[in-house]
Amino acid sequence: MSKPIPLQYRAPLWLPGGQAQTIWPALFSRSSWSDAPQFKRERWTTPDGDFIDVDRLDAPSAPDAPLLVLFHGLEGSSQSHYSRAFASIARERGWAFALPHFRGCSGELNLAPRAYHSGDFEEIGWMLDRFKAAHPGPLVAAGVSLGGNALLRWAEEAGDSASATARAVCSICSPIDLAACGMAIGRGFNRLVYTRMFLRSMVPKAMKKLEQHPGLFDGERLREVRDLYEFDKLFTAPLHGYKDTNDYWARGSAKPHLHRIRVPALVLNARNDPFVPAACLPSQEEVGNDLVRLWQPPHGGHVGFPSGWPPGHVMQVPQRVCDWLSASL
Numbered sequence: 001m002s003k004p005i006p007l008q009y010r011a012p013l014w015l016p017g018g019q020a021q022t023i024w025p026a027l028f029s030r031s032s033w034s035d036a037p038q039f040k041r042e043r044w045t046t047p048d049g050d051f052i053d054v055d056r057l058d059a060p061s062a063p064d065a066p067l068l069v070l071f072h073g074l075e076g077s078s079q080s081h082y083s084r085a086f087a088s089i090a091r092e093r094g095w096a097f098a099l100p101h102f103r104g105c106s107g108e109l110n111l112a113p114r115a116y117h118s119g120d121f122e123e124i125g126w127m128l129d130r131f132k133a134a135h136p137g138p139l140v141a142a143g144v145s146l147g148g149n150a151l152l153r154w155a156e157e158a159g160d161s162a163s164a165t166a167r168a169v170c171s172i173c174s175p176i177d178l179a180a181c182g183m184a185i186g187r188g189f190n191r192l193v194y195t196r197m198f199l200r201s202m203v204p205k206a207m208k209k210l211e212q213h214p215g216l217f218d219g220e221r222l223r224e225v226r227d228l229y230e231f232d233k234l235f236t237a238p239l240h241g242y243k244d245t246n247d248y249w250a251r252g253s254a255k256p257h258l259h260r261i262r263v264p265a266l267v268l269n270a271r272n273d274p275f276v277p278a279a280c281l282p283s284q285e286e287v288g289n290d291l292v293r294l295w296q297p298p299h300g301g302h303v304g305f306p307s308g309w310p311p312g313h314v315m316q317v318p319q320r321v322c323d324w325l326s327a328s329l
Contacts, residue, residue, distance in 0.1 A: 009316065021304040033313075039099075075201050113209070115240075132165045140326075186228060
């Protein structure tokens with residue numbers, strides 16, 4: 001890496017607190033300096049006969065330009081505010097940009113008796129290998145929330161071989177301790193607002209999956225779930241090879257394995273993130289890996305990081321992240 005990139009963020013005075021810094025930017029802040037980025041879609045067939053949809057930035061770039069691959073968060077897509085922001089920064093720099101949708105997140109239900117999850121490092125690896133094989137320039141990757149944890153898990157499992165695919169990786173507001181984060185989102189305001197929001201889309205999609213594959217899980221019990229712990233127990237864990245929620249959260253978490261990463265990695269978490277308690281975040285000494293840099297600003301919320309005057313924008317932190325990634329090029 002070249003000289004260190006200053007990583008700084010200060011929240012605007014008019015938007016205090018982690019909840020406001022999470023909700024307002026997602027709903028109201030600008031996610032592009034100019035026209036919203038436009039995407040073109042392509043469909044890939046997966047090794048198990050399923051499909052994923054990849055949205056690429058529909059803007060010219062040199063054949064050997066860097067490719068930024070962004071992995072979205074839980075129930076996210078290329079239309080999420082953070083996706084538009086990163087695509088806008090890539091367009092500004094002349095980079096290629098691609099966002100692969102996790103299975104079932106592109107607007108069409110996938111085919112296989114599975115979905116996606118925080119520890120899906122094998123799927124991440126397959127996607128990155130395919131991007132790398134088709135792109136002559138260097139590749140960098142970032143992941144937001146769930147996508148960032150899965151990306152880190154890939155880097156951890158890939159070890160020394162990761163650098164042959166990606167020059168650097170970054171996770172943004174990722175639940176690297178799934179148990180702590182799962183408990184946090186299941187309490188108080190988080191349970192009333194965010195848990196309900198996620199289940200409002202996840203449960204119907206799961207029920208459609210049951211129509212595809214009768215007997216896959218207990219539909220009557222799933223209709224009654226009120227938190228992500230129960231959803232993961234009935235759906236996520238058994239469909240993806242885990243014993244139960246606790247097994248999934250333990251084996252899927254990136255935090256215990258950060259020392260295994262052998263490619264430059266930036267791990268960004270706001271310390272007032274409602275989903276990711278500051279108490280569960282590691283220190284640089286605990287990580288024990290010079291290739292992993294922690295950035296833990298006191299403010300920003302969950303994938304918020306608003307800047308400027310009302311309604312604000314969400315461009316500052318994606319810009320700093322891309323500055324950091326570009327240092328690896």
